[in-house]
Amino acid sequence: MKNQSALLTAGSLFLFGAAAFGAPSASSPEEAVEKGKTAYQMNCMACHMVETKLVGPSLVGIAETYPEEKRAEFLAWAKEPGKKDPRLMQMPPMGHVPEETLANIHAYILDVSVGKKEVRGNSRFQSYKEPERELPYVVRGFMPHSSPASLGIVLKENISVCWDTEACRLRYIWPGDRTILKKGHTVADLRAEPFYRETADRLWSLAGDEKPDFLGYRLKPDGSPELAYRIGEIEVREHINNGAQGGMIVRHFTLSDEVGELKLNLEQDTKAIVVSDKGELKSGTLTLTGADTKSFTLTISKP
Amino acid sequence: MKHLSIGLIAIANLAITSALEAQQPDWSDYYAFEKIALPEKVDHQIGGLTTLSDGRIAACFNSGEVQIYDPKDQSWTEFAHGLMTPLGILEEPGGSLLVMQWTELTRLSDTDSDGKADFYETVFDDFGVTGNYHEFAYGPARDSEGNLYIALNVASNNGGVFKQVRGPWSPVGLDKKHMDEDNGRSIDDEYKKEAGRMYSRVPYRGWVIKITPDGKAEPFASGFRSPDGIAIDEDDNLWVTDNQGDWKGTSPLYHVEKDGFYGHPASLTWKEGWTRNPLDVSVEELQAMRTREAALFPYGDMANSPTQPIPTIDPEKFGLPEGELLIGDMNQPNLIRYLGEEVGGVLQGAVIPFLLTPELGIGNHRFTFTPDGDLLIGKIHQKWAGDEGLVKVVWNHQPLFLVEKVHLLENGFEITFNAPLGDEVPEWTISRHTYTYHGEYGSPKVDEAEVKITAATVSDDRKSVRITLPEIKGNYLYNLTVQKAVDSESRPLMGDSIYYFVNTPASEQAAP
Numbered sequence: 001m002k003n004q005s006a007l008l009t010a011g012s013l014f015l016f017g018a019a020a021f022g023a024p025s026a027s028s029p030e031e032a033v034e035k036g037k038t039a040y041q042m043n044c045m046a047c048h049m050v051e052t053k054l055v056g057p058s059l060v061g062i063a064e065t066y067p068e069e070k071r072a073e074f075l076a077w078a079k080e081p082g083k084k085d086p087r088l089m090q091m092p093p094m095g096h097v098p099e100e101t102l103a104n105i106h107a108y109i110l111d112v113s114v115g116k117k118e119v120r121g122n123s124r125f126q127s128y129k130e131p132e133r134e135l136p137y138v139v140r141g142f143m144p145h146s147s148p149a150s151l152g153i154v155l156k157e158n159i160s161v162c163w164d165t166e167a168c169r170l171r172y173i174w175p176g177d178r179t180i181l182k183k184g185h186t187v188a189d190l191r192a193e194p195f196y197r198e199t200a201d202r203l204w205s206l207a208g209d210e211k212p213d214f215l216g217y218r219l220k221p222d223g224s225p226e227l228a229y230r231i232g233e234i235e236v237r238e239h240i241n242n243g244a245q246g247g248m249i250v251r252h253f254t255l256s257d258e259v260g261e262l263k264l265n266l267e268q269d270t271k272a273i274v275v276s277d278k279g280e281l282k283s284g285t286l287t288l289t290g291a292d293t294k295s296f297t298l299t300i301s302k303p
Numbered sequence: 304m305k306h307l308s309i310g311l312i313a314i315a316n317l318a319i320t321s322a323l324e325a326q327q328p329d330w331s332d333y334y335a336f337e338k339i340a341l342p343e344k345v346d347h348q349i350g351g352l353t354t355l356s357d358g359r360i361a362a363c364f365n366s367g368e369v370q371i372y373d374p375k376d377q378s379w380t381e382f383a384h385g386l387m388t389p390l391g392i393l394e395e396p397g398g399s400l401l402v403m404q405w406t407e408l409t410r411l412s413d414t415d416s417d418g419k420a421d422f423y424e425t426v427f428d429d430f431g432v433t434g435n436y437h438e439f440a441y442g443p444a445r446d447s448e449g450n451l452y453i454a455l456n457v458a459s460n461n462g463g464v465f466k467q468v469r470g471p472w473s474p475v476g477l478d479k480k481h482m483d484e485d486n487g488r489s490i491d492d493e494y495k496k497e498a499g500r501m502y503s504r505v506p507y508r509g510w511v512i513k514i515t516p517d518g519k520a521e522p523f524a525s526g527f528r529s530p531d532g533i534a535i536d537e538d539d540n541l542w543v544t545d546n547q548g549d550w551k552g553t554s555p556l557y558h559v560e561k562d563g564f565y566g567h568p569a570s571l572t573w574k575e576g577w578t579r580n581p582l583d584v585s586v587e588e589l590q591a592m593r594t595r596e597a598a599l600f601p602y603g604d605m606a607n608s609p610t611q612p613i614p615t616i617d618p619e620k621f622g623l624p625e626g627e628l629l630i631g632d633m634n635q636p637n638l639i640r641y642l643g644e645e646v647g648g649v650l651q652g653a654v655i656p657f658l659l660t661p662e663l664g665i666g667n668h669r670f671t672f673t674p675d676g677d678l679l680i681g682k683i684h685q686k687w688a689g690d691e692g693l694v695k696v697v698w699n700h701q702p703l704f705l706v707e708k709v710h711l712l713e714n715g716f717e718i719t720f721n722a723p724l725g726d727e728v729p730e731w732t733i734s735r736h737t738y739t740y741h742g743e744y745g746s747p748k749v750d751e752a753e754v755k756i757t758a759a760t761v762s763d764d765r766k767s768v769r770i771t772l773p774e775i776k777g778n779y780l781y782n783l784t785v786q787k788a789v790d791s792e793s794r795p796l797m798g799d800s801i802y803y804f805v806n807t808p809a810s811e812q813a814a815p
Contacts (some may be wrong), residue, residue, distance in 0.1 A: 006425075055684070125347065128365075144486070165407075166467075186488075218414075
């Protein structure tokens with residue numbers, strides 16, 4: 001409770017102001033440690049425990065890195081930290097903490113660490129592990145070779161799809177399930193090369209200059225998604241699911257209106273087998289006309 | 304367990320401190336803290352929390368699920384899954400839920416009435432995303448006309464950007480090739496400074512966006528860094544908290560108005576007609592543009608990374624006066640009461656610690672009041688300081704002795720309590736300091752000094768104290784601390800340290 005700045009006195013201010021540059025601001029080592037403990041509790045304790053590595057390294061670990069003779073290095077690091085352990089978050093700079101207070105904190109770190117060893121493998125929290133998911137499973141996340149606004153569609157039969165909500169198109173299909181389910185702000189490691197990857201700048205002949213607009217997706221009762229997007233006046237729905245046989249996916253397209261002629265550029269730098277139930281698919285371009293443009297199905301299979 | 308202010312104690316005071324500690328009032332005399340069991344297969348970090356119209360609770364988990372909690376049988380049911388870092392949730396008339404996730408504001412609807420969302424509708428995604436790890440997105444808050452407000456973080460130069468980004472890339476600033484080399488993971492040290500510590504190279508990072516009920520969006524206000532807390536109060540005031548860092552000397556609370564600029568220059572890239580590199584703009588120019596804070600949370604003393612503000616409810620239910628904001632923090636084991644007032648047309652006010660007890664713990668991120676008036680707290684850490692889990696805070700209906708109002712006078716403060724003071728006149732100590740507005744990360748307390756009290760007068764009804772000071776300085780944070788304050792029934796004052804940020808002194812009030 002206890003905001004003891006209530007105890008602020010002119011005397012303490014004077015004492016505070018009299019500190020030497022870079023040295024603990026105290027008249028005795030004990031006082032430096034005591035002041036350092038207080039400052040540690042205010043500025044550091046939320047992330048640094050005495051013996052356990054949590055958000056940041058333990059005080060015991062810091063004391064090993066910065067013994068008494070490395071106080072200057074400790075101060076420099078605290079004011080402009082880098083990143084020593086790639087698994088930990090980077091510390092915010094402590095420039096707002098006066099240097100003599102940082103020196104007090106250093107004194108406290110050295111004092112409290114004497115005779116202690118770092119405890120490893122202890123976590124503050126129950127560690128979250130991605131559970132088994134019922135497939136198909138749709139999940140947003142960062143994926144390679146796509147915009148950061150992408151969806152992973154994890155199908156059965158060890159097939160996953162990367163679908164980019166920015167470009168409103170399927171980017172690639174790769175053999176692998178669950179690798180995209182790993183959460184966080186890191187890019188998923190696919191652990192396998194895509195067996196289908198579209199390469200054309202523009203998929204639809206509809207597009208003109210207009211950027212497609214993503215509208216969202218519906219989950220069918222089995223969990224597979226029907227994605228919706230608008231290109232100009234036309235709303236497109238694309239339902240993605242497993243095909244009849246293993247290693248096969250089905251993309252069923254529905255357009256809000258019939259158009260005279262429609263072309264889909266399905267060029268790929270992979271060797272998947274693409275089949276359309278309507279129109280003509282030649283040299284990677286699917287051409288549809290009349291009523292066929294309203295609804296059609298592509299089946300993509302592993303080579 | 305609140306900690307001593309740096310450098311403000313002398314050894315001689317330590318004995319007094321211990322004696323005082325022993326007498327400190329205990330929040331557990333008034334409030335009980337109860338952990339609510341969470342479903343097993345989700346990450347127990349909570350990004351969004353709201354009470355539904357039927358009394359159930361909806362929570363967003365960091366692993367991407369929305370689950371519904373039924374207090375009747377303590378059950379959890381999955382409503383939606385697969386969302387990316389959902390950090391806010393709101394129910395709409397008709398039962399659909401709006402969720403702010405990393406890349407869009409999404410409406411989750413259960414169109415076949417099976418209890419699970421089957422339509423994940425994109426409500427708003429017309430903003431940039433680079434793949435940088437720091438581009439959190441918050442909200443929505445809704446005003447009485449149904450307008451929604453969301454808030455977007457700026458990116459950090461501790462990470463880079465993807466080769467493919469969403470949204471137009473501003474050419475003003477470091478060449479993109481130096482920022483996307485590692486596809487989002489990092490920027491080479493030699494280019495970091497030129498990238499800017501925090502940057503906004505796609506629209507509208509560092510902005511609050513308003514979305515009207517018919518779906519039109521407008522960039523509403525700029526200058527934000529990491530605005531985790533966004534809320535609308537009953538008078539339709541929009542409140543946003545931000546996090547200490549570059550251009551934020553200490554963490555602020557802003558009263559946000561249209562076209563306001565709230566201090567972080569990176570966002571200016573997306574201001575209409577703006578063409579310059581924000582890194583080249585002088586502090587003086589930015590200072591003249593910015594709107595000052597409605598409150599400041601002294602870093603380390605009260606809040607390091609403030610979170611959601613929530614308006615208080617019926618005092619009969621939770622014990623706090625109505626018309627306040629309650630605000631959380633990631634690092635400190637306390638919540639914060641904000642007692643605002645309008646001075647010279649500017650909303651400003653005092654912050655006072657609430658529930659300052661280890662029982663509360665840290666990582667207090669999202670809040671909702673249940674129909675019974677209990678406060679639910681969702682916790683988060685995102686690998687920084689914080690915690691996880693869901694905590695219910697229940698008031699035992701024992702009346703608390705509280706500060707009810709802090710009013711800025713021309714030459715001091717008037718503090719009003721919710722009950723008459725006891726016979727003993729409590730002792731006040733006042734200090735003040737300011738912070739430097741600059742691009743460095745945070746600011747030390749600047750020009751810190753004790754303020755001599757000229758007079759302290761208790762009103763006839765003993766419910767208020769008028770404290771007179773030699774002068775009141777604008778842009779200073781005043782700390783008013785009282786010792787041994789009890790009411791006429793000997794109940795201790797709960798929350799004995801007040802921080803009033805003098806945005807505009809009463810002497811500078813605009814003429815009516």
